[in-house]
Amino acid sequence: MPAAFEGESLMQQTAWWVSIALMALVAAMFAYGAASSRRREQDYAGLARRAYALRARAFWVLALILGSAMIYSLRALPYAARASEAGAAAQVVEAKGYLWYWELSPNRVEPGRPVEFRVTSADVNHGFGIYDPELKLVAQVQAMPGYTNVIRHTFEREGRYRILCLEYCGTVHHGMTAELTVGGN
Numbered sequence: 785m786p787a788a789f790e791g792e793s794l795m796q797q798t799a800w801w802v803s804i805a806l807m808a809l810v811a812a813m814f815a816y817g818a819a820s821s822r823r824r825e826q827d828y829a830g831l832a833r834r835a836y837a838l839r840a841r842a843f844w845v846l847a848l849i850l851g852s853a854m855i856y857s858l859r860a861l862p863y864a865a866r867a868s869e870a871g872a873a874a875q876v877v878e879a880k881g882y883l884w885y886w887e888l889s890p891n892r893v894e895p896g897r898p899v900e901f902r903v904t905s906a907d908v909n910h911g912f913g914i915y916d917p918e919l920k921l922v923a924q925v926q927a928m929p930g931y932t933n934v935i936r937h938t939f940e941r942e943g944r945y946r947i948l949c950l951e952y953c954g955t956v957h958h959g960m961t962a963e964l965t966v967g968g969n
């Protein structure tokens with residue numbers, strides 16, 4: 785213990801002893817923790833085993849729920865499983881966009897049978913929009929250079945359908961129209 789310096793107040797002495805007592809208390813707590821650590825490890829091991837068992841059960845419950853949800857939701861595909869299946873019965877129309885016109889080959893199809901449009905572009909992006917005789921949009925797909933996008937549509941009504949560009953592509957964008965005849969002769 786340090787000797788009391790001259791002029792040291794009683795208050796300072798008290799603070800010193802209180803500090804010593806608190807440090808001893810902290811040291812005792814560390815000692816207690818170290819002594820009882822083995823017992824706590826065993827407790828934690830038991831806790832961990834229970835947690836892992838719970839986790840394993842939760843995994844299988846989740847796997848069952850998600851697995852059956854996946855099987856249920858994948859039973860019926862909303863589209864033909866293979867393009868060739870739909871393509872076999874389809875009438876194929878090759879469509880190509882240019883600044884500022886469309887090439888359609890052929891430009892006449894039959895009603896009641898699926899039509900497969902294979903749409904691409906010779907220059908910039910265009911929008912291939914098919915409008916019925918009342919100018920209501922019935923189907924549309926992007927016409928992109930370097931890609932062929934496929935869209936299928938079955939026309940139930942005969943008539944003169946219109947192809948309009950749906951993506952602004954320059955000064956004569958509005959004039960970029962073509963005609964598709966369904967049925968008739």
Ligand SMILES: [Cu+2]
Binds near residue numbers: 909911950954
């Ligand atoms: Cu356009």
